[in-house]
C-alpha cells in the first residue's frame with residue numbers, strides 16, 4: 399500500500415545490499431516513518447520481540463528472513479537450529495511464527511550447506527509473495543460481505559480492533575483488506591477504530607494506515623464499542639487473529655472477546671479475517687491450548703505520545719505501588735464468531751466448516 403504516494407510493502411530487501419532486510423519501525427508510528435536495516439539474526443529477533451514489526455503474518459515473514467540472514471552468516475546445522483530456537487522464542491501467541499519457521503526448517507534441513515543461504519532467501523521471498531496474494535484474496539471474499547450491506551449508497555460502518563492492516567502483514571492486511579477494496583471501488587465505508595490499549599495499535603497504526611489510504615475513520619476508546627452498537631452505529635465487526643483453533647476459536651488482541659460479546663448481544667455480525675497459516679490444526683480448545691503472551695507491565699503503567707512541545711514523551715498513569723498485569727491476547731469462542739474470512743472464502747467458525755474449506759488439513763482434523 400502507499401505511504402504519501404509511494405508503494406511499500408512492510409518489509410523488503412535493501413535495494414543496494416540484497417542480503418539485508420528493511421522494515422518499517424512500527425514503534426515509531428505515527429510520529430515518524432523510519433525504515434531500519436536488519437543484518438543479523440539478533441537484530442531480527444529483537445525487531446519481532448520489541449514489536450518494531452508485529453501482526454501475525456508479518457511476524458512469520460520477518461522470521462523467515464531471520465533464518466535466511468542467519469544462513470548467510472553460517473549455513474551449518476547448528477546455526478540453523480540456533481536461528482529456529484532464537485526466533486521461536488520471540489513471541490508465543492501468533493502461530494504464523496511457528497508456521498514460517500517450520501517451513502524454513504523443513505526446506506533447509508536436507509539442503510546442501512553451500513546452497514542454504516540462497517534457498518532460504520528464495521523461500522522467505524515466496525512466503526512474502528504468497529502472503530500478499532492470500533491477503534488480496536481475503537479482501538475479495540470480505541468485500542462481498544461489505545457490498546451486501548451497502549445498498550443504495552448507504553454508508554457501511556465497520557468496527558475493528560488492534561491493527562490487522564497492511565503493516566501487520568506483508569501487504570493489504572487481513573481485516574482491513576476488504577475495507578481497502580470496498581473503499582477503492584467507491585463504497586462509502588467508514589471504520590470505527592478501537593484505540594487498543596495498552597499499546598494503542600488502533601490509535602497509532604490502524605488510524606495511520608487508513609488515513610494514508612484516504613479511508614474515513616474515527617478512533618474510539620476501547621470501551622465505546624458496545625455503546626455505539628446499542629445505538630445502531632455499527633453494521634459489522636471485522637478483526638484479525640493470531641491463532642485460530644481447528645474448531646474455530648479465535649485468539650486476538652486483548653479486548654476482542656468483549657467486542658464479540660457486545661456484537662452478539664446487539665445482533666451485529668462479527669467476522670474474523672485470516673490466512674490459513676493462522677490456523678493451528680493441532681488444537682481445538684482456544685481457552686486451554688493457546689499460550690497467551692504476557693507483556694511488560696510498563697505497557698499498562700505508561701503511555702507514550704507527542705507532547706504539546708512536539709517532543710515524544712512517555713508518562714506514567716498508574717500509581718507506583720499498584721499491581722498490574724498485562725495479558726496481550728484473549729480468546730473469542732467460536733460460538734460468538736459469525737464467519738471466518740479466509741483466502742478460500744467465508745466459512746463458519748466450526749471444525750466441520752474448516753475441514754471442508756481446507757480438506758488437506760481437515761483430514762488431520764477428523765483423526
Ligand SMILES: CSC[C@@H](O)[C@@H](O)C(=O)COP(=O)(O)O
Nearest residue numbers: 452453454562566572638639651
Ligand atoms: C493481520 S494481523 C492479526 C493480529 O496479529 C492482530 O489483530 C493483532 O492482534 C496483533 O497483535 P500485536 O501484538 O500487535 O502483534
